[in-house]
Amino acid sequence: xxxxxxxxxxxxxxxxxxxxxxxxxxxxxxxxxxxxxxxxxxxxxxxxxxxxxxxxxxxxxxxxxxxxxxxxxxxxxxxxxxxxxxxxxxxxxxxxxxxxxxxxxxxxxxxxxxxxxxxxxxxxxxxxxxxxxxxxxxxxxxxxxxxxxxxxxxxxxxxxxxxxxxxxxxxxxxxxxxxxxxxxxxxxxxxxxxxxxxxxxxxxxxxxxxxxxxxxxxxxxxxxxxxxxxxxxxxxxxxxxxxxxxxxxxxxxxxxxxxxxxxxxxxxxxxxxxxxxxxxx
Numbered sequence: 001x002x003x004x005x006x007x008x009x010x011x012x013x014x015x016x017x018x019x020x021x022x023x024x025x026x027x028x029x030x031x032x033x034x035x036x037x038x039x040x041x042x043x044x045x046x047x048x049x050x051x052x053x054x055x056x057x058x059x060x061x062x063x064x065x066x067x068x069x070x071x072x073x074x075x076x077x078x079x080x081x082x083x084x085x086x087x088x089x090x091x092x093x094x095x096x097x098x099x100x101x102x103x104x105x106x107x108x109x110x111x112x113x114x115x116x117x118x119x120x121x122x123x124x125x126x127x128x129x130x131x132x133x134x135x136x137x138x139x140x141x142x143x144x145x146x147x148x149x150x151x152x153x154x155x156x157x158x159x160x161x162x163x164x165x166x167x168x169x170x171x172x173x174x175x176x177x178x179x180x181x182x183x184x185x186x187x188x189x190x191x192x193x194x195x196x197x198x199x200x201x202x203x204x205x206x207x208x209x210x211x212x213x214x215x216x217x218x219x220x221x222x223x224x225x226x227x228x229x230x231x232x233x234x235x236x237x238x239x240x241x242x243x244x245x246x247x248x249x250x251x252x253x254x255x256x257x258x259x260x261x262x263x264x265x266x267x268x269x270x271x272x273x274x275x276x277x278x279x280x281x
């Protein structure tokens with residue numbers, strides 16, 4: 001019938017996906033994603049700048065107190081963003097202000113690879129995340145009278161490949177925790193969900209900060225690099241997290257907790273646009 005009418009099924013499918021990704025509810029979710037990412041990056045990068053400012057020489061980032069401060073900032077900021085902008089339960093799927101609080105292109109990529117969100121929606125999320133991160137870092141630089149915006153960096157003795165592995169593993173644990181916390185099959189997302197997500201992020205920073213910077217977030221690394229004007233080893237913070245995020249989603253949905261067709265249709269969980277889909281976010 002589609003060929004007889006001169007409209008291929010793939011064309012109609014693409015049109016439907018674009019229509020779903022560009023409407024009033026979707027635009028609100030993109031705005032929510034921008035705000036949540038801005039909040040996260042502002043706190044994380046700001047904590048690094050504040051730690052440096054309080055140190056005697058202003059540049060010694062190897063001080064353990066600096067690492068602890070940044071880890072806590074990651075945990076608090078991510079937990080807050082997820083609590084505010086993430087759908088709190090399966091009954092919250094009509095919330096137009098909820099974006100799912102991905103805050104991270106690796107999370108969005110993992111959902112797209114798993115088929116939880118459409119490619120157009122993922123691209124719009126990426127745009128919002130990168131723009132929000134860049135704006136947050138730019139604001140920090142302007143507001144602090146041109147203080148240097150720090151970038152994520154790998155240890156001198158490490159290779160880019162090794163740093164990518166570390167970033168991939170930490171992002172895997174982060175995204176896996178997000179999947180588990182948001183799985184509607186386990187019941188509504190309670191207050192412990194955002195806390196667990198924040199804790200694993202903070203723990204990963206404590207474990208890998210001195211080696212790869214503990215980014216786990218391509219948007220955060222991109223924004224700081226853009227404002228700083230240095231994209232050295234930037235590929236590390238894209239390749240590792242994207243692979244780790246995709247593997248976490250595929251592993252959770254297809255190996256440990258396979259999703260059946262019945263669960264897909266009955267899950268009633270948020271796709272980030274305030275509508276019900278098979279997404280866990």
